[in-house]
Amino acid sequence: MTEEEFLKYVSRYHSKGSPVVRTEEEDCAVWEEDGFRLFTADAMVEGVHFRWAYFSPYALGWKLAAVNLSDIAAMGGTPQGALLILGWPRVPEKSLIEEFYRGLTEGLSRFGAGLLGGDTVKSPVFWAGLFLFGRATRPIFRQGAQPGDLIYVSRPLGASAAALRWFEEGKDPPEALKKAHLFPEPEVELGRRLAEAGLVSAMIDISDGLLLDLSRLCRASGVGAELENIPVAEGATEEEALSGGEDYALLFAAPPGKEKDLFRAIGDRPLYPLGHLTQKAGLISFRGRPISARGFDHFN
Amino acid sequence: MTEEEFLKYVSRYHSKGSPVVRTEEEDCAVWEEDGFRLFTADAMVEGVHFRWAYFSPYALGWKLAAVNLSDIAAMGGTPQGALLILGWPRVPEKSLIEEFYRGLTEGLSRFGAGLLGGDTVKSPVFWAGLFLFGRATRPIFRQGAQPGDLIYVSRPLGASAAALRWFEEGKDPPEALKKAHLFPEPEVELGRRLAEAGLVSAMIDISDGLLLDLSRLCRASGVGAELENIPVAEGATEEEALSGGEDYALLFAAPPGKEKDLFRAIGDRPLYPLGHLTQKAGLISFRGRPISARGFDHFN
Numbered sequence: 328m329t330e331e332e333f334l335k336y337v338s339r340y341h342s343k344g345s346p347v348v349r350t351e352e353e354d355c356a357v358w359e360e361d362g363f364r365l366f367t368a369d370a371m372v373e374g375v376h377f378r379w380a381y382f383s384p385y386a387l388g389w390k391l392a393a394v395n396l397s398d399i400a401a402m403g404g405t406p407q408g409a410l411l412i413l414g415w416p417r418v419p420e421k422s423l424i425e426e427f428y429r430g431l432t433e434g435l436s437r438f439g440a441g442l443l444g445g446d447t448v449k450s451p452v453f454w455a456g457l458f459l460f461g462r463a464t465r466p467i468f469r470q471g472a473q474p475g476d477l478i479y480v481s482r483p484l485g486a487s488a489a490a491l492r493w494f495e496e497g498k499d500p501p502e503a504l505k506k507a508h509l510f511p512e513p514e515v516e517l518g519r520r521l522a523e524a525g526l527v528s529a530m531i532d533i534s535d536g537l538l539l540d541l542s543r544l545c546r547a548s549g550v551g552a553e554l555e556n557i558p559v560a561e562g563a564t565e566e567e568a569l570s571g572g573e574d575y576a577l578l579f580a581a582p583p584g585k586e587k588d589l590f591r592a593i594g595d596r597p598l599y600p601l602g603h604l605t606q607k608a609g610l611i612s613f614r615g616r617p618i619s620a621r622g623f624d625h626f627n
Numbered sequence: 628m629t630e631e632e633f634l635k636y637v638s639r640y641h642s643k644g645s646p647v648v649r650t651e652e653e654d655c656a657v658w659e660e661d662g663f664r665l666f667t668a669d670a671m672v673e674g675v676h677f678r679w680a681y682f683s684p685y686a687l688g689w690k691l692a693a694v695n696l697s698d699i700a701a702m703g704g705t706p707q708g709a710l711l712i713l714g715w716p717r718v719p720e721k722s723l724i725e726e727f728y729r730g731l732t733e734g735l736s737r738f739g740a741g742l743l744g745g746d747t748v749k750s751p752v753f754w755a756g757l758f759l760f761g762r763a764t765r766p767i768f769r770q771g772a773q774p775g776d777l778i779y780v781s782r783p784l785g786a787s788a789a790a791l792r793w794f795e796e797g798k799d800p801p802e803a804l805k806k807a808h809l810f811p812e813p814e815v816e817l818g819r820r821l822a823e824a825g826l827v828s829a830m831i832d833i834s835d836g837l838l839l840d841l842s843r844l845c846r847a848s849g850v851g852a853e854l855e856n857i858p859v860a861e862g863a864t865e866e867e868a869l870s871g872g873e874d875y876a877l878l879f880a881a882p883p884g885k886e887k888d889l890f891r892a893i894g895d896r897p898l899y900p901l902g903h904l905t906q907k908a909g910l911i912s913f914r915g916r917p918i919s920a921r922g923f924d925h926f927n
Binding site: 336337351360 | 633640642650652660661667668670674675695701712721724744748749760
């Protein structure tokens with residue numbers, strides 16, 4: 328069973344109907360009550376998602392905050408508060424706790440969220456799970472994009488996967504790659520501005536690779552995509568930009584002809600046009616040739 | 628470092644000030660926004676909190692729901708929604724997933740809450756963490772009890788610990804004990820009624836044993852306690868009732884002279900009076916003799 332199959336299978340157990348707006352196939356669960364409330368959760372397990380050989384406790388805390396913040400960003404939301412569940416294999420050393428909590432709370436507070444508590448348990452292996460909640464006045468979903476919409480990504484891709492390649496070979500990556508992997512920047516401000524501007528038809532963050540996350544946006548919207556340009560981060564391969572994952576960039580669709588309004592709304596920061604959406608539901612092509620939605624899958 | 632010391636140490640990283648009302652030393656984090664919002668998280672790890680030898684996946688799902696629901700109950704709140712983080716050692720079997728999710732969602736929905744999503748990751752060991760949120764119009768804290776207040780518990784204690792004793796000896800416990808350990812009943816309805824009645828000065832749920840949880844209520848309220856009666860569940864020892872833990876009963880304090888109003892407010896269901904609170908801050912005595920706040924500690 329792949330992760331997608333698993334998630335589809337368990338979706339029958341998710342709540343349906345008001346006040347629940349969305350559960351699965353979104354970056355956050357969406358709950359309508361005095362506006363929209365967003366809920367997301369992500370976990371990192373030692374030996375599966377990271378190794379202490381190249382992760383400091385501070386970086387791990389920051390990254391756990393960032394991957395969750397990125398889910399809120401992908402809905403155009405504002406992060407508010409978080410709860411942490413921590414599994415420790417032994418009585419934790421003070422310096423490790425100190426650094427982990429400092430990274431986590433500095434990551435959260437930089438984007439306006441606070442740590443409210445949680446639970447700590449003994450576990451044969453170290454893992455950390457974060458639950459983050461926030462609000463949105465006008466959430467942007469994966470669903471809603473139209474054929475003809477232009478597709479953008481918020482920064483060049485592949486740097487995080489390139490850093491991992493260096494780390495796994497036991498080598499120290501160049502600083503920019505290292506930063507992309509250890510300290511990804513969630514696009515909270517961009518997501519909020521895009522949501523406020525009302526010019527974006529669908530949005531997702533890139534956690535499992537451009538192709539896989541684009542295919543999710545396409546499936547939710549019932550469209551296909553024609554990619555012409557892929558912005559590849561310096562030091563990364565095109566393959567890493569297409570399928571590497573852990574970029575935490577925003578990927579979104581916007582109707583054509585509003586480019587000026589779009590750039591004004593986001594303060595003229597750079598965006599990277601990838602191509603446009605088509606009527607061919609589920610079909611993604613790159614420079615005229617069909618391409619499969621490969622990407623990181625947590626079970627395979 | 629004990630769990631209490633750990634929690635005290637990391638409390639410096641918790642958010643302070645509005646809209647945060649409480650973080651540590653409460654059953655839930657409390658956030659004030661359109662009333663009070665409650666957030667709690669609890670995890671269960673294979674080999675630490677349970678063994679598959681005596682836990683079915685269905686029971687595990689139910690119990691994970693129950694321990695979190697009990698935290699909301701202890702604040703007098705109403706559960707709303709939950710997110711699950713699951714660590715699986717292998718590609719999960721459908722029957723196991725099915726039963727676990729069924730137990731979890733039946734436990735949640737029985738008390739008005741729904742499962743909204745979460746995250747699933749690979750892990751060398753099985754663990755499950757649940758985040759639950761809810762609301763309260765008038766939350767009841769551990770703090771607020773006064774010397775002279777009467778102390779009550781919502782049911783006889785020790786049955787869960789007694790069942791664990793049987794299980795750990797490889798034996799099948801009597802049905803009532805087994806049910807107390809595998810399918811504890813969170814006191815959501817009682818908690819809500821007590822909060823609405825406004826007759827309760829402080830409340831906590833018993834997860835780590837009567838003495839330890841009573842000592843937490845006493846410390847938060849700056850009082851001591853004199854215990855006269857301990858309701859021991861049939862098949863449990865007095866020691867298990869005092870310190871066994873995982874009872875998920877409600878323990879609360881109420882000013883004397885309002886007993887009739889109290890019983891009317893909760894629909895005349897039984898309550899078990901334990902004794903009363905004193906001015907001797909931090910001192911708990913049982914039948915006139917001081918007793919230490921022993922109980923289950925997750926690190927020691």
